[in-house]
Amino acid sequence: MTDIWLIDGDEWFLRARMDAPWGKMIKRSLIVKHNILFDAIMNSNDVYFSLQTGYYADAIKVVDKVLYIVTCRSNSLTSLFNYSPDWLRQRTEVLFRCDKFMYQNGFCRERRSKFYLLKMYNEDRKLFKDFFFRLDEIYPSKLSALQDISKGKSRKFKKGFYLYSFKLWIRIL
DSSP: OHHHHHHHOOOHHHHHTOOOGGGOOOOHHHHHHTTOOOOSSSSSTTHHHHHHHHHHOSOOOOOOSOOOOOOOOTTSTTTOOOOOHHHHHHHHHHHHHHHHHHHHTTOOSSOTTHHHHHHHHHHOHHHHHHHHTTGGGTSSOHHHHHHHHTTTOOHHHHHHHHHHHHHHHTTOO
16 A cells, blocks of 8 residues: 555655554554544444544655564454344444545545445445435535446446435435
8 A cells, every 4th residue: 555655755645545553553642643543333433543544644655665564364343244134224324424524624535435326225224325415525415426326337326326316305205
């Protein structure tokens, strides 16, 4: 991940997308000054923390050395991506909050919750409906949200997606 920065010097990815706090050394004073805390949830509790530390850090330095080795286990939370409604809601809520923070602070290049919004649309329409009415929190308009979420999808998909979303918007469903 840091290879991208070493090639082009663009800090955005390190500040906004590198979620793992174990890959960072963070000054305590930064955490105290901005009251940055881990979320009190089971999954993705470090994502918002990492985004805030990246946003508020005055400077970022990258070391091109291996300083930490990660051991991946098949039963860890990171490897056990399950898409149960509770997990999907919690994960989307975290990324939605990150998207909202980035949008409100002019720090937004992409919406990270987009993947999960599509997953909800395809698998859990009730959950999608809950987030649909909040899209204005992270997009300038519902239309820009629908365009971004459906970017790269087939014409057939877009037709169904727009029609369903329009019905939600006028509250037919």
